Amino acid sequence: MKKTALSRFSVSMPQELARQLDGMAAAKGYANRSQAVADMVRAQLVEEHAHAGGQEIAGTITLVYDHHRRNIQALLTDIQHDHQDLILSALHVHLDHHNCMEVLAVRGGADSVRQLADRLVTAKGVKHGKLTVTTTGKEFAR
Numbered sequence: 001m002k003k004t005a006l007s008r009f010s011v012s013m014p015q016e017l018a019r020q021l022d023g024m025a026a027a028k029g030y031a032n033r034s035q036a037v038a039d040m041v042r043a044q045l046v047e048e049h050a051h052a053g054g055q056e057i058a059g060t061i062t063l064v065y066d067h068h069r070r071n072i073q074a075l076l077t078d079i080q081h082d083h084q085d086l087i088l089s090a091l092h093v094h095l096d097h098h099n100c101m102e103v104l105a106v107r108g109g110a111d112s113v114r115q116l117a118d119r120l121v122t123a124k125g126v127k128h129g130k131l132t133v134t135t136t137g138k139e140f141a142r
């Protein structure tokens, strides 16, 4: 693996905040403070990137719905067929007698993925839905 060149700079913050940072870093198993801070920066960059229009993002859309609700399955399927270009894979789990969970792996322009997620999450009958965004792996070197 290519070794990433490191940049060193000093950061000032309130003592209490630094103490909490160290506690969190230790609890999560980071080797040091720098690693923890770099991961937080990366997470924030992924978040910003996901709001930057045409940038390519990857992620998952999770939906929970009652399959007895009229038309819900047909509606969700219609929406998904309209966006095959964005949906890489779909997983359907029957949670119990009523509830289904669907997890869609998605990749595409940030705006398009977000629009698709909004359509699915707001579809009548969906109890809970959420888009989780990650990087395509091409940005934010580690």
Ligand code: NI
Binding pocket: 067, 092, 093, 094, 095, 099, 100, 101
């Ligand atoms: Ni089901």
